[in-house]
Amino acid sequence: MSKYNYFRQGFLCPDEEQRLLTNQFYDNAFEIYARFDDWKDDDRFYFIPLYMRMTYSVHGMVLEMAPDPVWMGSFVRCSLEHPELFQITCPRCKRKVFPYHCVGSPLSGRVDLEYGCKCGKKGYVVVSGWQIRADALRDQLEIDKARNFEFMKDNLGGDHTADIDELMSFLWKGGIPQCR
Numbered sequence: 001m002s003k004y005n006y007f008r009q010g011f012l013c014p015d016e017e018q019r020l021l022t023n024q025f026y027d028n029a030f031e032i033y034a035r036f037d038d039w040k041d042d043d044r045f046y047f048i049p050l051y052m053r054m055t056y057s058v059h060g061m062v063l064e065m066a067p068d069p070v071w072m073g074s075f076v077r078c079s080l081e082h083p084e085l086f087q088i089t090c091p092r093c094k095r096k097v098f099p100y101h102c103v104g105s106p107l108s109g110r111v112d113l114e115y116g117c118k119c120g121k122k123g124y125v126v127v128s129g130w131q132i133r134a135d136a137l138r139d140q141l142e143i144d145k146a147r148n149f150e151f152m153k154d155n156l157g158g159d160h161t162a163d164i165d166e167l168m169s170f171l172w173k174g175g176i177p178q179c180r
């Protein structure tokens with residue numbers, strides 16, 4: 001048994017802006033992963049809230065890998081630190097890629113790792129091991145709670161996080177130039 005309760009505790013329906021932000025993460029995930037070291041220390045980026053709806057419904061109950069919102073930094077760090085669970089080899093160009101979304105069934109254990117590669121290939125890879133991935137992500141979210149608490153404390157009443165547009169322009173302007 002897991003120490004986590006997978007049953008959905010509440011229900012947060014993302015608004016249009018939150019949905020858009022999450023879609024922008026999906027679209028830019030390859031670069032966001034590749035440049036993790038450039039943005040991971042900036043709380044404004046690390047705690048961008050993603051509404052990923054990693055849910056599974058059965059008999060009127062909803063189970064989820066992790067409750068929304070999931071912090072972008074936690075999600076990306078978790079994947080990078082557990083390549084044995086999350087790394088995928090692009091079938092077209094053989095690059096190593098990480099998923100921008102995971103969804104699956106805790107009953108069968110099936111997980112779809114959805115990815116978009118730099119070469120343009122998009123798709124998903126089916127693996128087994130729902131719970132081990134859910135636990136890895138929840139462990140990372142637990143670890144990051146203390147850091148988030150400090151961040152929130154320093155930003156009381158403000159709009160804390162940046163959005164993906166700001167992150168991308170930060171990466172292209174302020175980050176380390178990349179060879180294209």
Ligand SMILES: [Zn+2]
Binds near residue numbers: 090093095118121
């Ligand atoms: Zn590829």
